Amino acid sequence: MMIRMSPAPASPTPPTTDPFTVEAIMARLAAGDTAAIFALAEHHGHRIAGVVRRQLRTCGVESVGPDDLQSLVLDACMELHGVAGAWRPGGALPWWWAQGRIQAVVNRWVGIHADPLEDHWSRADREVEPSAPSVEESLIAAFARLVAEDPRVRLVAEAARAAKVDDVALVCLLDYQIQQVQGDPSPAHTLAERYGTTPDAMRQRICRGRRRLRQVVATDPRFADLSELELVA
Amino acid sequence: MRAPVNTAAVQRRVVATVRAAGGDHPEVAASVLAVRGTSGLAPDAFARRAGVHPDVLRRAEAGEICRDQLPGPLRRMVPPA
Numbered sequence: 001m002m003i004r005m006s007p008a009p010a011s012p013t014p015p016t017t018d019p020f021t022v023e024a025i026m027a028r029l030a031a032g033d034t035a036a037i038f039a040l041a042e043h044h045g046h047r048i049a050g051v052v053r054r055q056l057r058t059c060g061v062e063s064v065g066p067d068d069l070q071s072l073v074l075d076a077c078m079e080l081h082g083v084a085g086a087w088r089p090g091g092a093l094p095w096w097w098a099q100g101r102i103q104a105v106v107n108r109w110v111g112i113h114a115d116p117l118e119d120h121w122s123r124a125d126r127e128v129e130p131s132a133p134s135v136e137e138s139l140i141a142a143f144a145r146l147v148a149e150d151p152r153v154r155l156v157a158e159a160a161r162a163a164k165v166d167d168v169a170l171v172c173l174l175d176y177q178i179q180q181v182q183g184d185p186s187p188a189h190t191l192a193e194r195y196g197t198t199p200d201a202m203r204q205r206i207c208r209g210r211r212r213l214r215q216v217v218a219t220d221p222r223f224a225d226l227s228e229l230e231l232v233a
Numbered sequence: 234m235r236a237p238v239n240t241a242a243v244q245r246r247v248v249a250t251v252r253a254a255g256g257d258h259p260e261v262a263a264s265v266l267a268v269r270g271t272s273g274l275a276p277d278a279f280a281r282r283a284g285v286h287p288d289v290l291r292r293a294e295a296g297e298i299c300r301d302q303l304p305g306p307l308r309r310m311v312p313p314a
Contacts, residue, residue: 036270039270039271041243042238049238066237069237070237070242074243077246078246
């Protein structure tokens, strides 16, 4: 993941006696202080490693070498750097709060290293290679693919068109939902940065899109099947 | 395992980050960032402690200054190439 380098902030450390608490380090990362990555890795790397190991186990990887573990923990630290601005003290610890992102890091690694023999045989029989589910696809690309493959997703896209919710707004709505499901306490902050807007404007966009979609689903019988979707709830 | 990540490994990642951000001297930047990062000091406090101007520290951490042009206290934090 690409981390944006910001000029070192004037005094990002909050008023605390210990500069290595999770809160202090996350505040420094949120302020763009790249140096705080060292503190995160040194003082909390073992906790992040715990989450990484747990995620590896869910992928069926019971043991991992120290170099690979180190690399995964560093990837996770970089992910936390990227989302530090959206994390709020008082909630879940950052590595639990962002475990969806850490899971994606682990999935990528497992995807790269898992190379079972059957795949070679089955691949030889197929003309088109399927995309590995562990590879993170852009949301827009994933949505476009699902529209083509899944009638229910196609219906959502049609409902969005009928509701005059454009593709970008719809993807934004989905992104918001994903952040919520992943436990992001403030999806508006996370997405505002990603979409180059303010959290307030992002909330308005989500609210407006959801309202329009809900209205169409409630009034147009073609979209009645979508009424139970969380997206319009 | 208490610390699964060593400083040199973090430094290598930070070198890549600084290079991607356009820094001309990413190794210098990463070395200075490593010392300040492990000290836990904010830039101003660290610059004061090291006896350098905060702007020099900011530029060093952005990879804008080569080792030879760093003031002594910062140069000592950067191993020779």
